Amino acid sequence: MNLENPTSPESATPYQLRNLLVAIAAIVLTAALFFGFQVQQSGTSLDAVAAAALPIDVALANNKPTTIEFYADWCTSCQSMAADNLSLEKEYSDRMNFVMLNVDNTKWLPEMTKYRVDGIPRFIFLDPANKAIGDSTGAIPREIMAANIEAAIADRPLPYNSTSSDRISPVTETQAADISQPRDHGKKF
The missing domain is CATH 1.20.5 (Single alpha-helices involved in coiled-coils or other helix-helix interfaces)
Structure with missing residues (x-):
């Protein structure tokens, strides 16, 4: 055994x-x-916030102040603000336009250039005549966003104009593709 x-x-x-x-x-x-x-x-997704937002052409034509948010799906600061931004849209949409533009869509390059978007989330506040009256960049607390929205609606100066937080996702310009061929060896044509 x-x-x-x-x-x-x-x-x-x-x-x-x-x-x-x-x-x-x-x-x-x-x-x-x-x-x-x-x-x-x-949790609230960026898709839900974008679905509630107005198309930019509609917002710019209806004579209400507008908040434009430049965002990206990969932006963690954008994602962290989604629930607050959706609640602000629901609360103020009868008096304020909310537009969302995805920086990964090259369709919005003219707007990104016009508003000098180099970090996201980037918020641009427009008066009813579509003139830029302020901006904020980064993860902004709900109270600050609400105060800016209320001031824009009341046609007053924004209390938190040109605010910026340390939670910003940098945006880089789209680079043109390198079309040189490996066998060109510096030939001039």
């Missing part, structure tokens, strides 16, 4: 305990990931 049999009841207990602990840890991690994704997905 072999006394060092690995399947004996005395030697199987430590392995079973280790396997049980690994299985419990895997279940706990799986549950945490599942619930973490559920919480993340239930």
